[in-house]
Every structure is written in C-alpha cells, then in structure tokens.
Amino acid sequence: MIEVKECSKAFGTVKAVNKATLDVGVREVFGLVGSNGAGKSTLLRMMAGIIKPDEGEIQIDGMPVYENEEAKKLFFYISDDSYFPTNYTAMDLVRFYRNFYPQFRTRLFHELMEQFHLEENRRIATFSKGMKKQVLVIIGVCAATKYLFCDETFDGLDPVMRQAVKSLFAAEIMNREFTPVIASHNLRELEDICDHVGLLHKGGILLSKDLEDMKFHIHKIQCVLSGRQQEKELEKELQVLKVQHQGSLLMITARGTRSEIMEKIQAKNPLFMEVLPLTLEEIFISETEVAGYEIKNLF
Numbered sequence: 001m002i003e004v005k006e007c008s009k010a011f012g013t014v015k016a017v018n019k020a021t022l023d024v025g026v027r028e029v030f031g032l033v034g035s036n037g038a039g040k041s042t043l044l045r046m047m048a049g050i051i052k053p054d055e056g057e058i059q060i061d062g063m064p065v066y067e068n069e070e071a072k073k074l075f076f077y078i079s080d081d082s083y084f085p086t087n088y089t090a091m092d093l094v095r096f097y098r099n100f101y102p103q104f105r106t107r108l109f110h111e112l113m114e115q116f117h118l119e120e121n122r123r124i125a126t127f128s129k130g131m132k133k134q135v136l137v138i139i140g141v142c143a144a145t146k147y148l149f150c151d152e153t154f155d156g157l158d159p160v161m162r163q164a165v166k167s168l169f170a171a172e173i174m175n176r177e178f179t180p181v182i183a184s185h186n187l188r189e190l191e192d193i194c195d196h197v198g199l200l201h202k203g204g205i206l207l208s209k210d211l212e213d214m215k216f217h218i219h220k221i222q223c224v225l226s227g228r229q230q231e232k233e234l235e236k237e238l239q240v241l242k243v244q245h246q247g248s249l250l251m252i253t254a255r256g257t258r259s260e261i262m263e264k265i266q267a268k269n270p271l272f273m274e275v276l277p278l279t280l281e282e283i284f285i286s287e288t289e290v291a292g293y294e295i296k297n298l299f
C-alpha cells in the first residue's frame, strides 16, 4: 500500500503539491488525473523518492521512500520525459535494468516485444513516441516490481494499444501483487483502464474514488411525469445532484443504485423513464460541481 500523508512541495513561490493525502491500495489500477500543472508529475516524483516533500511523508508498504533503497526496489518509474542513450536498443535497456531488478523476467520481455510487434534490437531513438512508451511499459511490467508508476504514459497511445496494455495489466494483477499508478490529464483515456481515480487540483487531492463504486452509486435519469407536483416529490425523494428541464422531460443526476432510483420513479407512474450510468467524465463533473468547482476549470 502507498500512503501519501499531507504532502507538500514548492518550487520557489509555486506550490506544486499542497497537503495532498492519498492512499493507493494493492492490485488495482490507480489513475491520478488533473489538468496541466495540477501537480501530478511532482507527486509521482515524490512517490518515486526522486524529490523530497517539503512537508508530510510518503510510505510504500510501511517504508519511507526518500533515499530508501529497500522501498525503491518495490517500484518501476516511467517518467514523462524518459531519456535513452542514443545508441541503445530495447535489449540494451533490459541489460541495464536487470542490474537494478534482479527478478527481471527476460523471457516475458521477448514474448511481449513480439506480441506488440516491437523489434528488441532496433535503436530506441528510431521508434515513434507511442512505440517508446510501449517499450517502457513492457520493461516496467517485466521488472516484476509490486508497483509501476507511469507519468503520462498512456496519453496519445492508440486505442488498440491501450486495450493491449489494459489486458497486460489485468493479467499481471490476476497473477501477482501488482499495482500500476497512472498519471494523466485526460479523464477519457483513464476511464477504460483504471479501477480507482484520484483527482488532483492545484496540488491537492479533490477526491479519490473507486470507479465501479462511483458508477454503481450515481445515475442520470430522464423521465416524463404527469405533473409538476409529481416532479417536486420525486426531486425530494431522490438524492439529487442536478436537475434540468427540457419541455416535459425531467433530467436528474442523482446518487443511488439503479434499482433504488427506478423504484422511486416507478411509484410516480411515469409516462416515460430511463435510468443510465454516467461516464467517468460526467461523474467527475457532478462530484466536482457539488464540491463547488467547475469542471471546465479543472480540465
């Protein structure tokens, strides 16, 4: 488990991370989302023990991470601006990382490179941006660490590749203790990969939630009832986050499971009703609006 407690980091007068508190569980894909400059990279770099928090602490499996070799063996970190020596091939990179990660799974590396149609003896400098990211994710998975930190690694990966990486992560999580932490400024790109999402805004964690749980407990409703009185009653009975009217169509975003909500609407004998799950983006819009933020200021 990774515990970030009241962590802050400033660069001169810029507060990059501001009293961030966050728990990352095990065997889940954790998404760290936020706009450009929200502090994602800084937080990830502190989690990787590259920079020291000014305040607060970060522990990985109960160990402080900064200047702690034992804790650093537990993760592989993919930065958003990874540097490769010009002549290095993917295989050279593996030889390099094997020194740090003795449990490195070289056979799996060969298999995955073939599966992803990547040549292991080609110079990395000649790969496209997306291909370089794929090589790093493969190496990160093969390093066989408990945690994998990916900074903007998925932004710009094409949907087929994202699906392939998603399956790779799912297989790893099923077979061993493995927890990827993915920072991204794009909610839509995280939606189909993550189990849990933490939203970072101006250096602080605005919310941190399990995706399935969020999707299970918040819905959008479209219905037509027979009168205004009925509508008012329904609005009182539901845990409403937002109400809109479009002619006779009533549109509500409400907390609750699908069956709880359906039951309440059905009791009003609707002329029409539809209860739908929200997309991740819609959930965040509702949740952040409730917390007093405008999503368009966050992304």
Ligand SMILES: Nc1ncnc2c1ncn2[C@@H]1O[C@H](COP(=O)(O)OP(=O)(O)OP(=O)(O)O)[C@@H](O)[C@H]1O
Pocket: 011, 014, 015, 016, 017, 034, 035, 036, 037, 038, 039, 040, 041, 042, 043, 184, 185
């Ligand atoms: N080394 C540094 N020196 C000075 N300021 C920095 C440094 N690193 C980050 N910052 C500042 O800290 C803030 C947070 O930056 P950070 O890179 O953590 O954000 P981010 O959420 O990862 O953004 P992006 O999505 O654009 O990568 C920004 O205002 C940035 O300018």
